[in-house]
Amino acid sequence: MSFFKRLFKGTDEKIPETKDRTLQNLRVGDFVTYDLADYEVAGKIHYNDGGYTWDAYQLSGNGKTLWLSVELDDELGVGIYEKIRIPGLEPGAKKVTHDGRTYYLDEEGRAYVKSEGRSENVHGKNVDYYDYADDLEEHFLSVEVWGGDVEVSYGYEIEEYEVTILAGS
Template identity: 45%
Template sequence: MGIFNRVKEMFRARNVDEEKGTVTRTIQTMQLEDIVSYDLEDYIVKGKLVYEDGGFEWTVYHLAGETANRWLSFEEDDEWVIGMYDKTSVPPEEPGSGTFEYEGTTYQVKEHGSASIKEAEGRVGASTGQTVEYWDLVDNDTQEKQLSVEKWGGSLEASTGHEISEKEISIIAGT
């Protein structure tokens, strides 16, 4: 096969993909029912929340897997910051503004504020317009473990996690 035939085959293959409607997804364009692979497990995107605090936005996806549900977050802070979180037990009190002891680890509050829900889709347990007080904390020892605490009305919720690289996940369009 000559060079021109190879080039034609490449273009033909690309056009076939376009005709099939193949869609490439990124963390910024994920939608409900997309499939996210992380750490040798597949998850289905079941919900999406977009938070807004003073013009700053971040997005959290609810991922449902066979053995666990997780939360995948991303925000732009000079570069993309991506985190994978697992729901954990509720802390006995609010973190405050300094250090916070939780399940044997000392955390430092990185951010604290109040955000409104700009967008809510699917199974997220929240609705557009709701407000939530939040604390983002990082462990004092390694600076790798993260704790997210949210106060919805009078109820606290907590998740522990860590930053991940976008290279650690793959996304397959579900629709």
């Protein structure tokens, strides 16, 4: 037995392993940098629509909240979204106009969600969702109906390399 083990009565402090973080395995408590600003991953929502899954991470920092959307279809799709208000919006409408741009219904469905962190209040619920894209598919609207509450977010695609990750645990 070494001198230090005898001195400290053989207690070995175990250092927890941290798996390399990617956009597909972020955890609540991790930190990310995007567009020269730092954010904490404050919540996570995992969506499942009949086996098709994607994640949304609630990012908190600089006095605002963003959502980082990550989905793996044929390739990894990453987007940044921010909640907005569109008075009178009818979820499921074939087209929506916002801020001088017209968006067309691209996809809709119902997903079961698992969530954690600040988003934990929706854990185990179903959400109806309606995804809209503009003509060039550069700008997007995400409409989610939680019971009677309608939430709308404006977003755009980003590249994976634009996000830097620092594991928090």
